Amino acid sequence: MLAKGESMSIISKASVVTITGGTGSFGFTMVKNLLAQNIEEIRIFSRDENKQDLLRNQLKDERVKFFIGDVRDSQSVDNVIRGSDYVFHAAALKQVPSCEFFPMQANLTNVVGSSNVIEAAYKFNIKSIVCLSTDKAVYPINAMGMTKALMEKVAFSYARNYPESKTRISVTRYGNVMMSRGSVIPLFLKQLKNGEPITITDPEMTRFMMSLQDSVDLVNYAFANAHSGELFVRKAPGCMVQTLVDALIEIVKPKIAPKIVKIGVRHGEKKYESLLGSEEKTRSVDEGDYFRVPLDTRTLDYHSYFDKGQPEIEVADSYTSSNTRQLSLEETVALISELPEYLSTLRN
Numbered sequence: 377m378l379a380k381g382e383s384m385s386i387i388s389k390a391s392v393v394t395i396t397g398g399t400g401s402f403g404f405t406m407v408k409n410l411l412a413q414n415i416e417e418i419r420i421f422s423r424d425e426n427k428q429d430l431l432r433n434q435l436k437d438e439r440v441k442f443f444i445g446d447v448r449d450s451q452s453v454d455n456v457i458r459g460s461d462y463v464f465h466a467a468a469l470k471q472v473p474s475c476e477f478f479p480m481q482a483n484l485t486n487v488v489g490s491s492n493v494i495e496a497a498y499k500f501n502i503k504s505i506v507c508l509s510t511d512k513a514v515y516p517i518n519a520m521g522m523t524k525a526l527m528e529k530v531a532f533s534y535a536r537n538y539p540e541s542k543t544r545i546s547v548t549r550y551g552n553v554m555m556s557r558g559s560v561i562p563l564f565l566k567q568l569k570n571g572e573p574i575t576i577t578d579p580e581m582t583r584f585m586m587s588l589q590d591s592v593d594l595v596n597y598a599f600a601n602a603h604s605g606e607l608f609v610r611k612a613p614g615c616m617v618q619t620l621v622d623a624l625i626e627i628v629k630p631k632i633a634p635k636i637v638k639i640g641v642r643h644g645e646k647k648y649e650s651l652l653g654s655e656e657k658t659r660s661v662d663e664g665d666y667f668r669v670p671l672d673t674r675t676l677d678y679h680s681y682f683d684k685g686q687p688e689i690e691v692a693d694s695y696t697s698s699n700t701r702q703l704s705l706e707e708t709v710a711l712i713s714e715l716p717e718y719l720s721t722l723r724n
Contacts, residue, residue, distance in 0.1 A: 387462060394419040394460040396447055396493055397467030399427035401556035405588040406464060411437060419443055421456045447489030457496040463505040464595060465493050471558060472520045476643040479519035486523035491530050497543055498534060504544040506595050507531045511551045511584060511649040518644025535605025535671055546602035549609050549651055550591045551584025555717035564621060568628045573635040579618035582648045582697040586612045587715055597666055605671030609651045614697040615708055623708035652695040
C-alpha cells in the first residue's frame with residue numbers, strides 16, 4: 377500500500393503518462409513528481425498555448441511533450457491518449473462564479489469532456505485513469521459541483537458497465553488546495569502586500585486545507601491502490617476564513633493593520649464543504665490518512681428488492697470542513713509558512 381509521499385512504483389520508467397489540464401497547479405506539481413521518477417514520456421494536454429509555452433520554457437525537459445487540444449473535442453483527446461499507459465484527468469472548469477453564469481460551458485467541459493477522456497482511455501486500453509474531483513461535488517448547490525458530480529457518475533458507470541476491462545478507473549476528491557491558481561490565499565497575500573483591504577465573504581466559513589503535494593499524494597494513493605470504480609478522499613484539517621486571514625497577517629506582518637471588508641457570500645458558495653456525504657461515509661473504509669469508498673455494484677434489476685430488501689444500515693455523519701479537525705492560528709501560520717509555493721513567492 378502506497379504511503380504519503382511515496383513514489384508510484386506501479387508506473388514503470390518506460391511508461392507514457394498523459395495529464396489533461398496539465399498546465400494547471402496540480403499538473404505542474406505532478407509533472408515534477410513524474411520527472412523525478414525518470415518516467416520516459418509525459419504528455420501535457422490543454423488548450424492554452426501560452427501556458428504550455430511558459431511551462432515548456434520552465435521545464436526544458438525533452439521527456440515532456442505538449443499537445444494542444446480540448447477535452448470537448450474527442451479527436452484531439454484520442455490523439456493524445458492513443459499510445460499512453462496512464463492518464464491523470466485534471467482538465468475542468470473550476471471557478472464557481474463563472475460556472476454559475478455559464479452552466480452549459482461547465483457541462484461541456486466537466487461532463488462531456490470528461491466522458492470523452494474516459495471513453496478514450498477504455499478505447500485505447502489505458503492501464504489506469506484517475507479522475508480528479510472536488511468537495512463541491514458532494515450535495516452540490518452550484519453548477520461547478522453539479523457537473524463534477526456528474527463526471528464522477530460517468531467514471532463509476534464505466535467501471536460498473538465494463539467490469540472485465542483491463543482499464544482501471546478511480547476518482548479522487550480534494551478540498552481547497554492552498555496556493556493553487558484560483559485559491560484565495562494568493563489573493564489575500566496580494567492585498568496584504570499592496571496595502572489593500574482584505575475582502576472576505578464570511579469569517580466563519582470553513583474550508584478543507586490541503587497542499588498541492590497532498591493532492592498529488594492522494595492521486596498517487598488511488599493510482600496504486602484502487603480497484604476500478606472506487607472513490608478516494610484524503611483526510612484534511614479545516615480552517616475558518618477568519619483564522620486564515622489572521623494567519624496571513626501574522627506571516628506578512630504589514631506595517632499598517634489592514635482593513636477587513638466583508639463582501640458577503642458569492643454565487644454558489646456554501647458555509648462549509650463536504651468531502652464525503654453521509655451515505656458515502658457509511659460505506660467508506662478508513663485507511664488511515666485516506667477514505668476509500670467501494671463501487672456500488674448492485675444490479676439494475678430491482679425486482680429482487682420487492683421480495684427482499686437490504687438490512688437497515690446506520691447512516692454516518694458527512695465528513696465536512698466543519699466537523700474535521702480545525703486548525704489553530706499557530707498551526708495555520710506554520711502550515712502556510714512551510715508551503716514550497718509560498719516560499720517561492722518570497723524569492724520572486
